[in-house]
Amino acid sequence: MSVLFMFPGQGSQRAGMLHALPQDPAVAQTLAEAGDALDVDPLDLDTERSLRSTVATQLCLAIAGVATARALIRQDAAPDIVAGLSIGAWPAAVIAGVMDLHDSLRLVRLRGQLMEAAYPSGYGMAAIVGLAEPEVSAVVSQVHQAASPAYVANLNAERQIVVAGSDAALAQVMALALARGASAATRLCMAVPSHCPLLQAQAQELATAAEMVASQAPRLVYVSSSRARALLRADLIVLDLAWNMARPVLWHDTLRHAFERGARLAVEISGNGSLTRLARDVFAQGMVLDAGSGLDAVRVRIQREQRDDPA
Template sequence: MSVLFMFPGQGSQRAGMLHALPGDPVVAQTLAEAGDVLGVDPLALDTVEALRSTVAVQLCLLIASVAVARTLVRQDAGPDMVAGLSIGAWPAAVVAGVLALSDALRLVRLRGQLMEDAYPSGYGMVAVIGLAETQVDAIVAQVHAAPTPAYVANINAERQIVVAGNDAALAQVTALAQASGASTVTRLCMPVPSHCPLLDAQAEALAEAAAKITARAPRLTYVSSSRARALFRAHLIVEDLAWNMARPVLWHDTLRHALERGASMAVEVPGGGALARLAQAVFVADAVLDAGSGLDAVRARIQRHRRGGNP
């Protein structure tokens, strides 16, 4: 009865998210550790104003994800398998024991700064819902050019595809997708064009920094959302983390791979619901949980699931 923890990416942040963390000793410990490493009170990072920065967003998601996961682990309701979407791969690696939280904090701060400096404005991402991947591929091929770069960035579900590019390209993608029958085309709360070659140089710089840290083989199964398969060697996971900002996210295939490797329950941590909704297309609906709905109930269901009971 393996349990998968799913960690969300940028766009799932919300003001006050660190203030809303559970009143658990490991949460306080995690916040204190983050403050020591960053040199600032992490609770200052989750204001509306602070979250306009990509750096603050990514740090908040890392800290909140690790804090909630550690709480569940302490309560004997931890994961057997982890996967993260985009920045979510970093807390996944911490929870798997690959990275120390201190190293992850430093590298994620650099990651966010590299992305923010490269694309302070004029770029982003749109989610196209209702079209197949082949249809979105064709639209992107029609739009992509030097003045209008466009790339398929995330395959979140069979008919939920995210495109990255500049504002002009995304406007064209939106118009063409709507004309092709997309049910919804939504501009995401993402100020940078993630998961495409526009971030190759930044990923290379992050990889150079990441290569200097000490990483360990995972204590549990780490599933890469860039490769949609499990990775077991520390240096491959570190490389995967550094380069995931410039590689497409294969989230739907990642969930299917986790299922095929034996995951029978999927839990979104720290919560929010976006990944839980995507997981319901792959897992039995009753076996998909959102930690944001209440940790006591989530803990009880994970423990019952492990005993062989109904989810």
């Protein structure tokens, strides 16, 4: 039986998230490394005011993901497969051994800066619940205009689709989706239109910078949420990380691919429970855990499942 670690994306941040990390030597070491890489105290990044910044939010999610995963690994509760939604792909790559935390955080900071500078206001993302992707795509096609763009961005579940675009376009998409039977249409806590062509130029700049960092083939199975399949080569993973801001997230298919590769226990790492809820559509009842509920329970469960696995 394989264990999947799932790393969440933007929208799962919360004030005090780094201060709330477990007391563990691996966490302390991760925070120290982050401080060295960024030349700032990472514990200054998770205030409510700081988290209004895309840069601080993405850094906090990356740091928290690596710290929590490392704590579990230190306690002999390691994953076999990793996958991350959007910014979550970066801590997943660190845990897989593709790049070190220092290089990763410097690139994450650049990623956030590029996104924030391109779209300081007037854009964002909205989640449509209750409609399938073709129905949402039809609404988006009806609304999209050059001056008021909208794009399908995340396929989180069969009937949870995220749309990116301008504020005006998102308002129209949400209203039309509700009129066509959506059970909910909600703006996300996102200040930029991620996972769509609006970030092509920024992704290219990040890809150029990412080519300069050292990388290694993954030690674990790394599943790309942009491609919904495992990537084995370091250069392909680095490119995937850089370009994922401009490509749709295929999260539901990513979970299915991890399941097909043997994952039977899925653990959300340092999130807000959103990935836990999505994973229940793919994994058996009781086989999805949230590390936010406490590492001891997660550690015990992983070790028990691995001990009892007949394979």
